[in-house]
Amino acid sequence: MKKKKVSLKDIANELGVSATLVSYVINNREKEGRVGKEMAKKIRATAERLNYKPNHFARSLKNQKSRSIGLILADISNPFFANMARIIEDEASKNNYTVIIGSSDERPEKMERVLNFLSSRQVDGFIIVPTENSQDQIRTLLAEKTPFVLVDRRFDDISCNSVMTDNFLASYKAVNHLIKNKSRRMGIVTYDSDLNNHKDRLKGYLEALKNNKMRVDQQLIKRIKYNQNDNDIYKCVKSLVDERKVDSIFFTTNTLTLKGLKAIHNLGLKISKDIEILAFDNNEVISFYNYPVTQVIQPIEKICKESIAILLDLIENSPGKISNTIFEGKLSR
Amino acid sequence: MKKKKVSLKDIANELGVSATLVSYVINNREKEGRVGKEMAKKIRATAERLNYKPNHFARSLKNQKSRSIGLILADISNPFFANMARIIEDEASKNNYTVIIGSSDERPEKMERVLNFLSSRQVDGFIIVPTENSQDQIRTLLAEKTPFVLVDRRFDDISCNSVMTDNFLASYKAVNHLIKNKSRRMGIVTYDSDLNNHKDRLKGYLEALKNNKMRVDQQLIKRIKYNQNDNDIYKCVKSLVDERKVDSIFFTTNTLTLKGLKAIHNLGLKISKDIEILAFDNNEVISFYNYPVTQVIQPIEKICKESIAILLDLIENSPGKISNTIFEGKLSR
């Protein structure tokens, strides 16, 4: 049998005072509660002695606030999102919020399930990496006036708070950089997706080619389904290299890069010598082997901090204004 | 302003009945509450229509159970533990439990902080990967009769529930396997740690050498501090290869393996041709490049499922018995 937890009442009884008085002191609101100095000291001492820990359930029930937020990621096993989770958790806990994490696995039905689950856990708001085709769920949240912020992706036709990298600009600058460094023929491997972040990355590529007066060759654009297997990417890379004779390849996500590097490795190609690689985001393999790869580094920390800031503002002050924040990405190596 | 949530009372008022009645139906305990069939049907319909979601805080407050468990990992950024988190979360949610994750970062003070934090969130119990020197915290939990299970590691001098791989046996079998496959001189790179899992892995290595009548050379045993930098491992590997002329190296954790592989790569050595590698656990680099590495694969899923089973049994039935479960690891490749 677990020992019963110490409650406000226990402290109150110990000192022969009311629970209200103790509550004020515990919450450092003795001024407001007009608690005497002596008494406050005694209460604090007793709370310490009995090892009092406030009951968050009672508190949340009374306050109608849980001080917890739901974080819905597209894919928890992707290190990019895992990293995001870590930062958001840190940032939230600085503000005394707990984060409950859910993963939608890139499927709108799963996202709805997770939303419902977290909502039944009374989270005060959400930070969401929305999946493709989850517009309905987002609209429902808007209708319910649930506080939430989209990160990493947004929908052009839904007006709501969002925070992300300027994917178009980052992509444009990166591709431009490679062209200036003498890439004459660049292939791109991207997801076959409606999500605006992927579309923007492709747009950046196209715009950079155009601005450098290079012809866009549709054969150099490889679109991969989400549920691709490694072999699909291998084939794309092989085709780009063998048939299309590219001198560089742009992989638009970290997972694509990982699989792409494997293909390049298996094809016996040497990066820098045989081919230049441009990658969105970092990954373990690149950093471990110090592959000479040009990377777009997203300001994840900024993104996470900003989204928490916006969300907490929504929760605590609920102003009606909507902001779509974008941060610039950085090129590295 | 967020719309107010629907409560039992709202449903009750809608139908002109008492909240109690609704509660019984919602919890599928209409038999127990002797609720009429017609009424039950009406209540269910109304609950559905109003999109009723039970308030977990009120429930937990009343029941003195939160249906949530605290998971304290040694290091959330280690994929081994991240994977564990995923499985435990899955398993818990099958049983309608929520998991709140904390990371001790291998430091006992941090572990204590996380324990306190989760405890103030009224978790019903803990699954813990204990850090070195956290015996005091574990003893406190025992004294408080808080339900908990240790995973991956335990302390020989504390009697409590634990679930892990048979590290000694797995290590013994793996080393033995390499010796049978003609390794004549095997180095080992392990953590300089008091944790029993690391000690057992070293013991397995020693025992396998002994059983094969091979001399134990202390120079072949490299102990690394937790806060090592990559260079320390590089030096160890270089020393083993250049000075000690080993024909194989045993890395006893996935992080050591990752850094070790990098060292081997940088030394220009070819695995299988120049050196054989034995690794505890899988990692992204091995699986991505299909390195011909002999691996000990821990039955993480079994471990997680068993620890959840034990914990929930403790929470829900609280029998006094203590079990120290060990599962066999598997060799692969």
Place this chain on the structure above:
DNA sequence: TTAAATTGCTTAAACGTTAAAGCAAAAATA
């Protein structure tokens, strides 16, 4: 045909907390 059991519901209290309102006694102001 009467007593006992069952059915279908309600009321009241409790979980631990907080907020508003209230009430003496002491202190400040007139």
Place this chain on the structure above:
DNA sequence: TATTTTTGCTTTAACGTTTAAGCAATTTAA
């Protein structure tokens, strides 16, 4: 000195849920 204000506390009610106890009306058993 009489009145107002301040200080230091208490009481009450509420958040949404569950549980025990209770109470008529109906059904079953004796």
